[in-house]
Amino acid sequence: MDYEIAGIVVALLLWAAWAVSTERRHRQLEELxxxxxxxxPWPVVGNMFQLAGSTSAPHRSFAELAGKHGAVMTLRLGSMTTVVVSSDEAARAMFKQHDAVLAGRKIYESMKGDVANEGSLITAQYGPQWRTLRRLCTAEFFAAAPLDAxxxxxxxxxxxxxxCVRDSAGAEADVGRFFFVMAFNLIGNLMFSKDVLNSGSERGAKFFYHTGKTMEFAAKPNMADYFPVLRWADPQRIRRRTQFHVKRAFDVAGEFLRERMSEREELDEEEKKKDYLDVLLEYRGDGVEGPAVFSSTIINVIVFEMFTAGTDTTTSTLEWAMAELLHNPNALQKVQTELRTVIGTGEEVQEEKLEELPYLKAVIKETLRLHPPLPFLVPHKAMESCKLLGFHIPKETQILVNAWAIGRDPKKWKDPHEFKPERFMDPNTAPDYKGHHYEFIPFGSGRRMCPALPLAARVLPLALGSVLHSFDWVLGGGVKAAEMDMSERMGITLRKAVPLRAIPIPYSK
Ligand code: HEM
Structure with a gap:
């Protein structure tokens, strides 16, 4: 026991000495x-104290600091050197000039497990494995033909x-819950043709529970990320807990996989379903690089990542869109008038009609500008040293792109904090979110940009348009539009701190 304590003290002293000398070296580089x-930064802790209390809104604290220190700014989070990019010019320089070298991923402790990084797309470093999975996703999952199918x-x-909304008609309901169940079941159907949440199956409930827990723990700030000396101890038990739930979720995904494999043995070629799981099972290499077949681990990781990447982002955007519309009754009236003029009463909003609903699409864009679900994108990492706008970016630096601050930059946006979908109505001047207009990058830009943008661009207006076309909505608890609490809570995505509660009232002319 005494030896253990002595060991910890020596490790702490060695690490403190290392941290102080690294700190000095960084200060010299900065002075040069x-x-x-x-x-x-302070020795050892860096800028942690200046950021204390900002865990619910780090994007806001970082934006304030960038106002003082510049659009390319260094922060020291414990021993983790972080560069924050906070303007469209800096984002342009990053994605146009240094896209490949800055396309690495910062891997947090919670993501470090036995299996999670094998077969990952989100957390893979930029390289052959990532390229193979990315090509597959782009071509087989999110290209126009599979999406149309x-x-x-x-x-x-x-x-x-x-x-589900109709079943709650006339009663106050958690609006985000409708969207979450839809998004979860949508990914379940795309992946393996199952309503994971509606089937009442124990397996579906287990998968949902462990996926949710994984995201909950992975989103917690973890001291072990900032102080490497704590890594082995995992003092908040975040890595152990996250990995526990990852493994349980993989076990369930594995059951879905085994079931499908045995089903496939009994079927003729024409009878086989064509969902993403079939695509993964039928994969025989792309003739360029990577494996000739996918192992069951790789398939489990892909299944798991589609759920984690696709459900919270979709839910957050749709909940914020509804909240902004209820907060801005004129915009709500405008979008409902458009919907009810173009789509007849009693008819469904169909994807083919989205082109005729420009205001609805502008509402989605304005929501993503004000509330990008991933305000820092997914953290990037410098794989080699480089120079960004004349500054030295050391290898291994974490790069956070503050898409939230960029979307609210007063130099680029008039009335930047106001919800005005009209700003996206002129197709000649309005930016789009495809990664070339750097003032508006909710899906990122460059190589690591969200591969599912074409899916999100269909699902978001379809889901929002459908609930606004078929129902009128009244705020719950007698809250008035102007009094709504619009504060944010940072988790795996940027959610509304107080879940939106509203009463759906079926619309009939
Ligand atoms: C509102 C909807 C969504 C938004 C705003 C969004 C945004 C993003 C962003 C900002 C990134 C990181 C970009 C970067 O690191 O530079 C990302 C990555 C990713 N997204 Fe999305 N996303 C959405 C929906 C989805 C959906 C529905 C899926 C899957 C079904 C998905 C799958 C992924 C994957 C796999 C990555 C990792 C790509 C890589 O590392 O190469 N996303 N997304």
Whole structure:
């Protein structure tokens, strides 16, 4: 025991000495004008104290600091050097000039497990494994042809959501919950043709529980990320807990996989379903690089990542869109008038009609500008040293792109904090979110940009348009539009701190 304590003390002293010398080296680099400027760090803890209390809104604290120190700013989070990019010019320089070198991923402790990084797309470093999975996703999951082929699946999931809303008609309900169940079942159907949440199956409930817990623990700030000496101890038990739930979720995904494999043995070629799981099972290499077949571990990881990447982002955006519309009754009236003029009463909003609903699409864009679900994108990492706008970015630096601050930059946006979908109505001047207009990058830009953008661009307006076309909505608890609490809570995505509660009232002319 005494030896153990002595060991910890020695480790702490060695680490403190290392941290102080690294700190000194960083300060020298900064004084030489090489590292991007930033608030003065303290020895060992860096800028942690300046950021204390900002866990619910780090994007806001970082934006405030960037106002003082610049659009490319260094922060020291314990021993983790972080560069925060906070303007469209800096984002342009990053994605146009240094996209490949800054396309690494910062891997947090919670993600470090036995299996999670094998087969990962989100957390893979930029390299052959990532390229193989990315090509597959882009071509087989999110290209126009497979998306068109799965139009019926999306329509069915939206219909089920509308039925859930109808069942709650006249009563106050958690609006985000309708969207979450829809998004979860949609990914379940795209992946393995199952309503994971509606089936009442124990397996579905287990998968849902462990996926949710994984995201909950992975979103917690973890001291072990900032102080490497604590890694082995995992003092908040975040890595152990996250990995526990990851493994349980993989076990369930494995059951779905085994079931499908035995089903497939009994079927003729034409009878086989064509969902994403089949695509993964039928994969025989792409002739360029990577494996010739996917192991069951790789398949489990892909299944798991689609759920984690796709459900919270979709839910957050749709809940914020409804909240902003209820907070801005004129915009609500405008979008409902558009919907009810273009789509007849009693008819469904169909994907084919989205082109005729420009205001609805503008509402989605304005929501993503004000409330990007991933305000820092997914953390990038410098794989090699490089120079960004003349500043030295050391290898291994974490790069956070503050898409939230960029979307509210007063130099680029008039009335930046106001919800005005009209700003996206002129197709000649309005930016789109495809990653080339750096003032508006809710899906990121460059190589690591969200591969599912084409799916999200269909599902978001379809889901929002459907609930607004079929129902009128009244705020719960007698809250008035102007009094709504619009504060944010940072988790795995940026959610509304107080869940939106509203009463759906079926619309009939
Ligand atoms: C509102 C909807 C969504 C938004 C705003 C969004 C946004 C993003 C962003 C900002 C990134 C990181 C970009 C970067 O690191 O530079 C990302 C990555 C990713 N997203 Fe999305 N996303 C959405 C929906 C989805 C959906 C529905 C799926 C899957 C079904 C998905 C799958 C992924 C994957 C797999 C990655 C990792 C890509 C990589 O590392 O190469 N996303 N997304």
């Amino acid at each position: 004008g090489r590292l991007p400027p930033g608030p003065r 799965m139009r019926g699946v999306r329509a069915r999931c939206i219909r089920q959501m509308l039925q």
